[in-house]
Amino acid sequence: MKYYHRTIEKTLSGYLKLFPAVAICGPRQSGKSTMLKHEYGSSYRYVTFDDPLVREHFVIDPKGFLHEYSNLVIFDEIQKAPDLFNYLKILIDDNRSHYGNFILTGSSQFLMLKNITESLAGRIGLLTLLPFQFSEIPQSLQKQQILYGSYPENVVRKYQVVYEWYAAYIASYIERDVRSLFNIGNLKDFQRLLSLLASQTAQELNMNRLANDIGVTVKTIKSWISVLEASYILFTISPYYSNLGKRIVKRPKIYFYDTGIVCYLTGIHTPDLLQKGPLVGPIFENYIIAELKKIVLHYNKNINMYYFRDNAGNEMDLIIEDWFNKKIFLIEIKHTATPKPLMAERLQRLLMLVKSHAPAPNDVKGIILYQGKDDFYVHDIQFMNYLRFLEEFEKFTKDINYY
Secondary structure, three states, rough: OOOOOOOOOHHHHHOOOOEEEEEEEEOOOHHHHHHHHHHHOOOOEEEEEOHHHHHHHHHHHHHHHHHOOOOOOEEEHHHHOHHHHHHHHHHHHHOOOOOOOEEEEEHHHHHHHHHHHHHOOOOEEEEEOOOHHHHHOHHHHHHHHHHHHOOOOHHHHOOOOOHHHHHHHHHHHHHHHHOOOOOOOHHHHHHHHHHHHHHHHEEEEEEHHHHHHHHHHHHHHHHHHHHHHHHOOOEEEEEOOOOOOOOOOOEHHHEOOOOOHHHOOOOOOHHHHHOOOOOHHHHHHHHHHHHHHHHHHHHHOEEEEEEEEEEOOOEEEEEEEOOOOOEEEEEOOOOOOOOOOOOHHHHHHHHHHHHOOOOOHHEEEEEEEEEEOOOOEEEOOOEEEEEHHHHHHHHHHHOOOOO
């Protein structure tokens, strides 16, 4: 099967020179094992705790297990062997200068971070690998990404049998992760929540309404959403509070890391259903914000993402804040190929407001992303093709140097 190189490869290579161990988190099937086997299979031994015999070997004789696997080892799905972290701590402390000795992977952010914080703090570098970002997908398939998603296996198969793949993926996720790792009893209600969230992507998260719709408590909804975040199915963006007024909407907005999952869960299986359906705008917004999120995480840069909305109806889809370079991008996302100057008026007012509070007003930019080909300005607002912006944002992020 053809291998597609990943952006994170260079970041990982640098981390292996800085830390005794490096952990890579990410959803199942995002390509963690494939990348590590391709890049380090000849120099590292590969051990997966998906194998019950491997887990049994470790449980029966942990010291003997670590004696056998003590040098240049990839431990895959390590959340299934949480006690391993304590033993790794001992090995690492015996030789703190042996950088890059262990590579760990896991598909549960919560379980990985919990064990790292308790046992390996200061000894391990943490990275995230998500499904393919736009620039990693062959050009011939890029236009299908918003509908069919970014998971490597689907891309390698050129999006054949996508519907069947997602059906199996969701079923496996709920059975393997939700049932076994998070001990959630009512799987039907959990899956109903997942479908409801897909239909409400790119919207404010209203837990009270979700609780009423499903018939569970708000506490349960909050817990289940934490599970979905921990397993890299979705993420939230917080509202922007920086001196823009007191009457600001405080609920986060919700997005999925992969728009293919959204389309599958909402029954959108063809380009025609997507383009003519009521979710075309929210899914387009979700796609762009998820792609920007992937870029930030794959290059491991400290860039924050927010949205803004107040009770007076002023809003921005996205605020990107890079405090290292003192840059702020105010972004509106429009699912149209036909720009209208009126689109710039509201963003122009908010741009002036943000500039009045910014430490470097000239580094605050207002951008409207749309599907047209031309780039142009209306007042201080730049209209820009969304794919061109993704390319430029990746270059900008890649070039950030903290040293």
